[in-house]
Each structure stands twice: as C-alpha cells, then as structure tokens.
Amino acid sequence: MIKLQNIEKYYANKGVKSYILRHVSTEIKQGEFVSIMGPSGAGKSTLLNILGMLEEPTYGEYNFMGEDVTALKERQRIELYRNHIGFVFQAYHLIDEMTVAENIEAPLLYKKIPGSERKSRIADVLDRFNMVAKKDLFPNQLSGGQQQLVGIARALVAQPSIILADEPTGNLQSAQAEQIMELFKKLNEEDGITIIQVTHSEKNAQYGSRILTIEDGVIKEDISVNGL
Amino acid sequence: MFKLNLKIALRNLFKNKVYAAINIGGLALGLTAFVLLLLFVNHETSYDKWSQELKNVYQLREYHDYATPDNRQHWMEANESRIGALVTDKIPQFKYVTKLGQGWGDGFSVKPDNANPVIVEDVRDADSLFFKVFPYQFIQGDRLTAISKPNTIVLKESLALKIFGTDKVLGKRLNIIMWRDDPGTMMTVTGVVADPKTPESVKFTAITHTGDREKDPDHINSSNHCEIYALANEQLDTLQMNKTLQKVYVDYKKSSFAKRKITFDDYYKNGKRPGLKIIPLKDAYATPSFDKNWMDKIKPIVALSVFLLLVSIINFVNLATAQSVQRAKEVGVKKVLGAYKKQLIIQFLIEAVLQTLAALFICVILVEVLLPTFNNHFDVQLTFWHSEQLPSLVLQLFGVFALVSLLAGFYPALILSKYNPVKVLKGNYETGFKGIALRNGLVVIQFIIAVTFIIGIGVMYKQTSYVANKDLGFNRDRLLNISANYNVGDPLVERIKKITGVKYVATTTQVMGNSFNVPGEITYKNNDVEVNTVTVTMDALPALGVQVLKGRIFSPEYKQDTVNTAVLNETAAKLLGKNLVGEKFNQGKNIFQIVGIIKDYNNEGFDKAVLPTVYRVTHLGGMSSTNNMLIRFESDNYTSALKAVEAEWKRTYPNFPMIYTSVEDAFQKSMEATRKQMQIIGLFSVISIALSLLGLFALSTFMAKRRTKEIAIRKILGASDFQIINMLIRSFLVLVVAANLISWPIAFILTRSWLEGFAYRIDMPFWPFLIATVVSVVIAVFTVSLQARKAAVNNPVDALKYE
Ligand SMILES: Nc1ncnc2c1ncn2[C@@H]1O[C@H](COP(=O)(O)OP(=O)(O)O)[C@@H](O)[C@H]1O
C-alpha cells in the first residue's frame, strides 16, 4: 500500500543542510498496524506528515496505492484525503464552532455524500463510540479523551483505508489512552483499516503489529510484534 | 454544506459579538452615506425625464453678457425674443418653437374672485405653443387649444388645489397682479395639468398666456429676453445643428447691427463673440449657465462618501484578517479533511456576504430614518421606497452590495484559505499569520482619511468664522428689503418714511440677496475701464450704512447729484488711479463727476470678489427698476414699525401682499452653502474617526490576544505592566504618526484649493494640523491602551496553562 524509497528531508538554513530524515525506505502493507517510536525530535512527525502528504520529501520516491505521490496534483491529493486517509492529531483539532455531530459530518460533506446516508453514518459512528448523548455538544464541553474519540470518529466516518495518528494519546491519561488503543486494534483487526501511529509509549506500541524506531532521521529498528 | 457553513458563520459572529457589531455597524454607516448619495444622484439625474416625448425637446442658449452676475458672457437660458421667430423660420427640423417668459420678481399675486390674494411663485407667461412642445398631461381642458386665446391660464394640479381646493376649475377667473400697483389681468382657467412625478428644469406653477410673448419689441433697438424651447421632428445631431444655428445667428446679428448702425467688429471685441446653440432638455439642468453644475458641486461629497465607505471596508478587511488566527485551525483541519481551496474561499466569502447583508439591512433602516432630516437639510425631495426609480435603485443597491462583499470578503478569504495545514496543525500560527503589512497599511490609510477630515474641519471652521465676523462694508442689521419697485415721489414711500422708527427708505439695483449687475464701460483720462454700474436713490448709500473713504456720498443738498455725479467703490477707484474726487469720467456721451469713494461692500457671498462699481443716482446711468425697496429702521426692536409698514402697504395694495426679507437673512442665506458643507464634512469626520477608532480598538484586541503568550513569558521574565503596554502601543503609534505625516500635505492641498474658492479667505492656519495630530495620537494611544492594559495585567500563568 505504501512504499517509501530513499526518502530524505532536510531544511537548508544559511547554506547548512540539517537533515531530519535520511535514506528512509520501507513498505507498509494493507492491514498493517504500525507504531513509529523514537526520541523527541527524531523526525517521527515529519515522516508521518510525509506519509499523509502534508509535507513533501526533499528527495526520494513515495508510492501510495500504486500512485507516485510526488507527481500528484493538488486536486488528486485532496481526493486521496477524501477517500483514503483519515488523520488523528495529538491536539485533537476539532473545529470549535461545530458540534460533535457536525465535526463528524464535515468530511462527508466534502465527499458529497447525500444527506440521508450522512445521517445514518453519523448515527452509526456515534452509537459505536457511545457518544449519542453528546452529539450536540461543542468540543470545549468534552473531556480530552472524549474529544479524541470524536477526532477518531471523524477520521473513520469517511471510511478511509488508512488512519495516520500523531501521538493520539499524548494528551490523555492512561485509562483513556488504553480505550483509544483498544479501539485502534479493533478497527485494524475487524475492519481491516491500516493504521500508522506515532507514540512514545512502549505499551501503546505493543497494540500494533510492527514497530519502526527512528533515531536521528534514520530507521534504527523495524520489528514485528507477535502479540503479548 | 452551505447550511453548515452558514451555521458556523453565525456561531462565529455570535462568539465575537463586539467584533461583529463593529464590523457590521461600521459597514452600515459607510453604506448609509453612500446610499443617501446614490439617492441624491438619482434624483439629480432624473430631471426632465417625465415623458418620452421630451427626448426631442431642445433648449436654446444664446451667448451673451446681458444680466449675468459677473458681467461676462455666458451661455444663457434667456435669449433675445426675436430668435424665436428666427429659428422657426430658418430651422425646418423644429416642429414647434415656444417662447417662455422668465419668472420675475418674487412671485405674482393671484386673486380669485371673492377670495384673498396669495403670492404664487413661478407663474410664467408663454406663447400659445408651449403645450405643443411640452407634453404635459391635461387633467382638465384641452392640451392643444388651452392657451390659444389671450388671457388664459393653465394651472398645475398642485396650485389648483392650493387656491381652489379642487382641480375642477375650468372657466374660473383669476386676477394676476404682477407688481404692487399693477391693476391686474383677469385670466380664465382653461386647463389643469398633472404635476410630473420627477423633477423638471422648466419650473412653473402656472402658465399664463397674455399674448405678450407672441410679439417682439417694435423698435429694433429694444429687446426682450425669454427662454426658447423647440420640439424637433426627431432626435437631432446637436453638433451639426449647432453649426447651422451659429451661422444663422451670425447672419441675423449682422443684419440687425446693420439696421442699428453698429458694426459687427465693434460689438464683438475684447474677446466677446456671438453664439447660439441648442442643448437637449434632459441636459439643461446639469448645464447651468454660470455656477457649478450639481455634479461639480457634489464632487467633494462624493469623495467623502466613497472615503467613508472605504474606511468601513478597510475595517472589515482588517478585522477579518486579524481574526483569522482564530480560524486558522478550522482551515487546517478542513483542508486535511479534503476541502478544496475554492470551497474555503467561498465559505469565507459567504461570511462576508452575510455581514454585508446585515449591514445593508441596517443601512436601509437608517436611510429611511435619516431621509426626512436629509431632505430638510439639503432642501431636496428624495424618496426611497416610493421612488419612481425603485427598480433601478434596487439594482444599484445590489451592485454596491456585491462590490462591498467582494472588496471586504475576498482578501481575508484568500488569506485564510492559503494557510498551510501542517504549520497550523503544528500549532505554529505565527507563520501562517499573513497580511500584517497590508493590515498596517490599511490602518495608515484609515488614519490618513480621519486626520485629513479633522484638519479639513478645522480649516473650514476658521474660514467660516472669519467670514461670519468679517465686516461686510455695510450695516446689515435693522435693514429690510421689500420686494417692490420704487419710484421717486412714490406716495407709499412718502407715507412709510413718516412711520416712527423708519429711518430711510431707498432703492438700489444691488443689495445682498438680490443683486442685479449692469456692466458698463467708462472712459477716464482716455482709458476704457469695464465697471459694474449701480443705480441708487439718494438715500440708498446712507441706508446701507456704507463707509465713506474720501469725498462724500449722495445727498439731497447737492442738486447736481440727480444729474451727473458718481460715487466709486474702492476697487473701481484703484482701477482709475489716485486723487479721483472732483475728477470727471465719460460714459458714452455723458460726463460724470466723481464726488466720493466708499469702502467696498459685499452684496454677494464671500466666495465672490466685489466688482469695481460706479454708483449713480441719475437715470443717465441706466436706471433699472429692480425689486428692492430698502427700509432702514431706527432701532433693533422694529417689530411695531414693521407692523405699521405692513399695514400701510395693505391699505395701499390690498390685492398684492407684501413680500420682504431682512438683509441679515439674505446674508445668512449667502453663507448657507458653506455652512452646510461644513456640517456634512463635520458629520463625515466624526463618523470616519469613530470608525477608524473602532477598527483600531478591535485590531488591538486581536493583537493583544495573539501575543498573550509572548506577554505572559515577558512578564515571567520580569517585564512590568507599563513596559508591556508601552510595547503594544508603540507598534500602533508608529502607524498613526506615519498617517499624520502623510495627511499633512494632502490636507494642505485640499484645504487650500477649498479656500481658493473664496475671494475673501484666511491664510492657511497651522493649528488645525497640530490639533489633528495631537487628537489622533491621543485617542489612538487611549484606544490601544484599553486592550493593552487588559492583556498586561493578566496573570501570566493563565495564559501559559492552555498552551
Ligand atoms: N520548518 C522546520 N525548519 C527547520 N527544522 C524543522 C522544521 N520543522 C521541524 N524541524 C526539525 O525537525 C526535527 C524533527 O521534527 P519532528 O518530526 O517533529 O520530530 P518528532 O516528531 O520526532 O519529535 C526537529 O529537530 C525539528 O526541530
């Protein structure tokens, strides 16, 4: 599904190149649950952003579902966002002026899904996340864990093939974090959604099927997890 | 999606109530000024459009200097009456040509049988073809024959209702008394025409047909002036027609001069030239003979309204982009969810449209509320909902609305939609926060406008108070001007003179409020000098209270004064030379002796310079009877004396009510235009300053918010509240000072050109500049510090906790 070859990323500052990612090559298959780990500043977020096409690599090849990402036009990229990629952020990034239901509805609007189907999909997701009672609340009326659930619901409702999550539990207490991780695992196993998450926690990483460790912009380790 | 975007927009507006109120309110004010202007322009351009047939009606204009205010040639509406017959004869394209007398005096007395007389203005005498040229709609009577017989009168419906209370008045008789001792002419009402719904440049309340307009003066040396209108077979090529007319006119003048034994070159010298042309009737109103036309007059107001609208749009743009920090996350997230840039732009445009719509709504209410005051103040009849041109007005409003929405909404929409999601989502709003330079530029523009307004109002105030207190050169209080002619030995005058409290009764062709300038050429020591000639009675100069500089003014003691003496004003004296008293000059065959020189006195507004003037008592100077009967009272409390004068008048002329004004009122009227101009600029200044300050206030609020974290950290590092306030103010202060520096020269140029419109004016004062600067800086600092203080005294921990 994803194929990275020799990805490099650097920022040139006064003629000095500071590398953030070097020679990153890897492949991620449909249905994998990958955790990216590594010390702060190692380049994890940068890698995830590149995977999510939010940033462009300075060098290297990136294939997403058989398409060369560097050759994509903006419109095509947006189409990928609409149909295949769901983002989950550490800071949730819900739209403050929208209610829970409206936040979840937003991606469906861009996908031009008809109203009746939107309603039933939102209802499904709310039900599944036990948030029906909260659907008319605004983000600032929810706890952090609840907000992140909405964030995930929003990513899921468009039925993406892959979810990219940058420290999704970074702002949460461990009980809430566990709930989110269980959810990811379930989504991965039952719905076959590919998940790539960045995490600091060894424990959370164990929920996935594979751990990539990055240090100083280089993949140091790539191990599979065979359950606990 | 539209619904959701609408909802978000409303929630956002609600969340930032103050911001939204400032934005919408400001825009509403700007729009209101603009819409009022629009209404006014619509009104002014709607003249003579009340019938399709008027398209083929043309007004003739002759180029001459007869009865012009500055004694120079102008394209006058009053033509020599013989031109009527001339063009009827020579121009086959004219189907009908009609001659219309100019209304004169201050109205005629109209007396129905068995009822009191009333003074009616704009009763005008026409030849029998008037209604063939002007397609007025007859409610009563027959358009084609109504004024075919002499001594018939056609009333406008409004006048019929005023006099008789009904429009069923055919056959009724009216005595038309044109001046006080006119025995009157009995006229039969033969028609009533509807008042057109849109304004007319050919103003009348009634058209009389005495028959006088049918004929020209018998003697070739006398002439008679009237307006001439022609109905053409079709729409004419005016350029072509005017060439023909010019030729016809020159030929006519030549043959006329031949009969009068004048040579053409003798008459047309020193730049004088012959001229006759037509202009389409619909252009007549916008092309006054002298005076600026309405478009030139309202140019400053147009500029002001546009500036005001600009200021409010700038506010809108500024606040919207400043607020964009708050919207950055929304944009970032939406992009990641798959929104196209176009969709985001549309979303933000819709928000702008929404606010503009609200502003437009308020504006419509404001216009409705303000219109009566506006009409009253500017003496116009504007309507909004009941306007004849409502459809086109709605279209114009829609245009303005679309333009404002686009101007106000597009830039912020573009800025917002350009946010790079990664930067925003990383929490790095600063780099996603664009347009600071532009916003600063806009604030500077706003303040340039505001400061220029303040300076302008200061200069105008100085000039008006200078003019209001300036010595007119004569004494204008206790002076009354009765609209009546005056003949020496008039029994009424003699009786009025005997009333206690009356000091002088006199007449002059030239008094404030009713000046009649008669150009003349005098020869002094072989020099020909163009002057203005004024004919007065013996008492006129003392009655006016003019100041004698040299020699004496007229007095009954000197028999010679009724024969051939003259008094000059200072300006005329300067033209002639020194030591003039006792010297003689020629005018034509007549010789006059200069007996005195008086100080210049103003008889028109201060925008006009006093003409070099020669005053004479004798008819040799060309006595023109004008309707000025001046009465100077002994004391300020002249009410009872005035009552006695009125009673005396009524006893003598029961059929002609006395018309009068005080010269003080006439003087106030001459300053009215300037005063109104100042009031409107004052109003605009206040609004534009208020808007700029509101904008600055809101902007500083957002600035303070944006820098909350920075402020908190600085405080933790040990900055004092004062230092923080200082830091926040400084960035704005630079802008305000820059705006001041730019507006000084702009204001200087503008106010100087305004001052140049006055013949009597102040030197450019300095203090309005200083005050404008001090005021703008002080209020700006005050406004910003309101917010800065709040931001500075916050507990830093609160600010950092949420990061
Ligand atoms: N715009 C930028 N310019 C220069 N350096 C950057 C920029 N963005 C990120 N970096 C650097 O790239 C490195 C990797 O960042 P990031 O991928 O966010 O690390 P991680 O998520 O692993 O903590 C950091 O050292 C950071 O300072």
Ligand SMILES: [Mg+2]
């Ligand atoms: Mg990171």
